Amino acid sequence: MTLSEEIITIAAVVAGTMVTRFLPFVLFPANKKTPPLVVFLGKMLPTAVMGMLVVYSLKDTQLLSGYHGLPEAIAVALTVLLQATVRNLLLTIAAGTIGYMLLVQYIFV
Structure with missing residues (x-):
């Protein structure tokens, strides 16, 4: 250039x-005053984005081979449990990701 x-x-x-x-x-x-459409999008988009992330993360899970998606299910359960109790999104996502990585690297080898 x-x-x-x-x-x-x-x-x-x-x-x-x-x-x-x-x-x-x-x-x-x-x-x-903020327009109603912007308020609606502000309420709905975070949930929609999280839903899309879940679908994207689980789309290649093989349920009929290997461990049948067990590491993914455990990581999702950990994420949901932490979000329900702690209500800290950053901590929840980090713990779910780290938990999944530990499961696939050390337990479900």
């Missing part, structure tokens, strides 16, 4: 970042 192409690329990335950061404050100022 030439120097001018590098400068244009950096400028485009900076502009894109600034637009995505500042546009919500321009479209939805603090003194205006």
Whole structure:
């Protein structure tokens, strides 16, 4: 890349970042009521994203061979149990991931 192409690329990335950061404050100022669609999406999207992550994570699970999805089932149960008790999403996802990795690396070899 030439120097001018590098400068244009950096400028485009900076502009894109600034637009995505500042546009919500321009479209939805603090003194205006938030539109009902945005409120609805704010309530529903986190659950929908988590559902999509579960489907994506379990889509290649082989139920008819090997351990029949037992490590995945244990990791999902651990994740659900922690979320139900602790209610800390970061801890829940980390513990589920670490639990799954430990299961497939050391127990279900």
